[in-house]
Amino acid sequence: MTDHIVIAGASGFIGQHLAAAWRARGARVSEIGRSGPDARWGDTAAITRLLDGADLLVNLAGKSVNCRYGPANRAEIMRSRVETTRELREAVLACAAPPRLWLNSSTATIYRHAEDRPMTESTGELGQGFSVDVATSWEREFFAGELPGTRRVALRMAIVLGDGSALVPLMALARVGLGGPQLDGPWPATKARLAAGTHHRQGAGGGRQKFSWIHVDDVLGSIDWLREHDEVDGVVNLSSPNPSDDRSMMAILRRAVGIPVGLPATRWMLELGTAVLRTETELVLKSRWVVPERLVEGGYEFVHPHLDAAVKQIVAERRRR
Secondary structure, three states: OOOEEEEEOOOOHHHHHHHHHHHHOOOEEEEEEOOOOOEEOOOHHHHHHHHOOOOEEEEOOOOOOOOOOOHHHHHHHHHHHHHHHHHHHHHHHHOOOOOOEEEEEEEHHHEOOOOOOOEOOOOOOEOOOHHHHHHHHHHHHHHOOOOOOOEEEEEEEOEEEOOOOOHHHHHHHHHOOOOOOEOOOOOOOOHHHHHHOOOOOOOOOOOOOEEOEEEHHHHHHHHHHHHHOOOOOEEEEEOOOOOEEHHHHHHHHHHHHOOOOOOOEOHHHHHHHHHHHOOOOHHHHOOOOEOOHHHHHHOOOOOOOOHHHHHHHHHHHHHHO
16 A cells, blocks of 8 residues: 655755655555645645544645744734644644655754753753744644643754755855855844844854754655654654864865865854844754764664765765756
């Protein structure tokens, strides 16, 4: 029998990769989004019909965090995650034959800025601020209520790398000689940003903030592994077992594109640049030190465990295309 997999929020880089891979295997893949194509947000009855009898539900819906965290964007980042998750939960509850497994996207940003030790599912400490509030609200909504026929797993994903990911603009910077480390430092905070939890407090210097990552092939591989392990539920870190740091990551990028040197970006440069580009310094300055304890202890074998080889593969793939 052909698998029926439903992806919510499939229009992004990760969703497109998963959908293409599963369709290539012969699975029936349906999509839920703002404009369909198989069901639309707000039409809970149509979503319920789509999910009834499905084998797997994967929810990746949510506004991109690559934006400026003003009031309107903060509200939409939160709403687009919590409300869609609530609607899916109501639809799953209404199914006569609900999906046996529901994987809901979360984020490794839920953990605190970590320079002292890695954050695992069992020992990790949650952080503070707007991004953490979003992640905790998202997971709380996901695990709310009883769904007796459905196993639920929240995927705390590190930065996902692949052809089309956040790595692409960084490679472009490296090619023009701007591929140095992102250097943290002091920066004044306004009362509004402190109140909103969007000010990045100074952390590791010298580009030593940790960089946790996972190749998109291992997102797919981890999902395959989770489907085979019915005993696993709750939260699972999706990240390489070998995190890097910002300075090392940028050096790997420079080598991959054949540019030997790159100018560093100091905090004041980053603050001005992100204001112009309408994004946030937290995305490059927060030290994310995340380790996939449950995947490793469960025996999952990573396709791309090391950053250097993963970046080379991505660059080679882009050149082929």
